[in-house]
Amino acid sequence: MSLVPPGDWNPQGVADLEPRAWEALRQTAQSILVTAGAGAGKTEFLAQKATYLLQTGLCPAPKRILAISFKRDAASNLAERVTKRCPPKQARRFTSYTFDSFAKGLVDRFRAAIPEPYCPPAGYHIVTPRRQDYADFLDTYNFQGVNAQQIEREIARVRLPVANSGSELQRAVAEYWRAQYNDYGQVSLSFPMLNRLVELLIRENPYILKALRLTYPVVFLDEFQDTTFAQFQLLRTAFGGSEAIFTAVGDDKQRIMVWAGAMPDAFAQFERQFGAQRISLISNWRSHEELVRIQHVIANRIDPTVEQPEARAVRLVDGDVAAIWEFANEDEESDCLAQWIYREVQAGNIEPHDVAILVRMRADEVEGKLSPAFNARSLRLRNVARNVGDIAIQDLLGEELTQVLLRLMRLGVAERSPENWNAALRDLQFLEAIDPSDEARQRRLQERLQVFVREIRRTLRRLEPIPDSATPSARAALDFIGAQVLRRAFPSYQRQPDFDRVWNGFVLLLRECLAHAETWSDALDDFEGLGQVALMTIHKSKSLEFHTMIFYGLDNQTWWSLTPDRTEELNSFFVAFTRAKQRAFFTLCIERGQPVIWIENLLAPAGVRRVHF
């Protein structure tokens, strides 16, 4: 395969990159920290840099790029973009993991090399302890001076081996490890524990360390502002002092996970310990100029040294693009909100799914307050954080199982849908690992799909669009693929309970949608959230974007901790605001609480006014 000289390389699949992105892309001699604000295209930048390194041979075979993200969808999204931009042979050398899958992979591969007494048996179990579990442990083993949050945090901080002496906290951690290995009839490990095991393994085993460093001379880190102490320490043990070149990407103005264990100063530590150069991207491809100007006022308050971003999106709406809406009471608030969205939809300005309602906390409470007013106007509000069975709707929609089955079912209702047909064919090719150049097998695949489409059409005509049809219809799609094939193809479905969780969620949500729908087509639209206003917390909205964003409750009761000295809260406010592509509104209800005056004062000079509804 011929390589492209670095000087001749062009971005793949996009017109061009901003000058700062070019600079960050070509910097391959030194670790860099790419500060990419809201809408700067972080993932695309990483995909382009990977493509550059692979296509030019700057990352030559058999060396690989290791990309580490936090969430599964971020990791798979990045991998997918690189696959689209590179020839398969090169794309295969791009390894995209989540932090935890990277750690678990190493534990599983080199388990036997983990020093005693920490070497886990092959059949260890993964557990996800909640606060209460830690509290129960502390109670059972009589550690009275330690609380659940302390021990949770300490487990992710302490290096192994941990001595059963010293402070009560340290003894509690030592006892916790012992108990997880010995007291429950099976060895139960949490993700932070897996992380600590890997850290121990590579610290103590020079061969594995060397192999890791030889394999991955290039390391990408996504959403770096949310790195935890344990993750940072693992990176240091794995790559500190090696030749590895890091490209870390993130935005410390969007750091909203410190309360859950993210490092408060990951950027500064990274610059210091890895000698990283900082490069800031300044384009904002998401929001138009007026919104970007307001965003910058908030950004400037978070970090006075921040550069003014350049808006690259076009304004498409008339009227206010940002305002604080004030209501006398909550009933009026719900009613006006529903009314406003209804009118916008009627006027043809937006579809319901272009709007998101964001809340600080307690999405289900807000759902209860808003739903009646929405229903009264035949608008549907969907709380995407709500669970169907054991999975949140938002997570369910991103699952591979959902995507694959939904496409097949779409083929059963649409008259002609080349888009779904091609997508379904691609799914099958992948699931059955068929070589695209094997024309005979391709043809057989097309024939099989054709037969299936005829069958599923018959099935859906025979089954009425009622809740009880959910199971048989979904089952028909699943049986065509074969549950075993699906589970083999996606590692996350290999454990039966994980597969069942997603499958049950799929059927449950389909049931719900069929309860409201007139036709199969409507039900599938409902399933995907078409025609529905999404309701979610700020934390869940991160990395998403919406035409119009409405923040529910800018009062000091809902947002009790939004004070000038609580930076993380201001970051949350910033994250919420920057989700908007075209418009951002905030609701205020005097019945619920007083306005957050300092935020109003901050935004007023940028033209954000309080409007009495």
Added chain:
DNA sequence: TGCCAAATGGTGGGC
């Protein structure tokens, strides 16, 4: 059981 004080949860994610 009733009363008052103290503690706690709320915002999340990973195989």
Added chain:
DNA sequence: CCATTTGGCA
């Protein structure tokens, strides 16, 4: 920060 739960004690 505030609503709710838990804990201690009579």
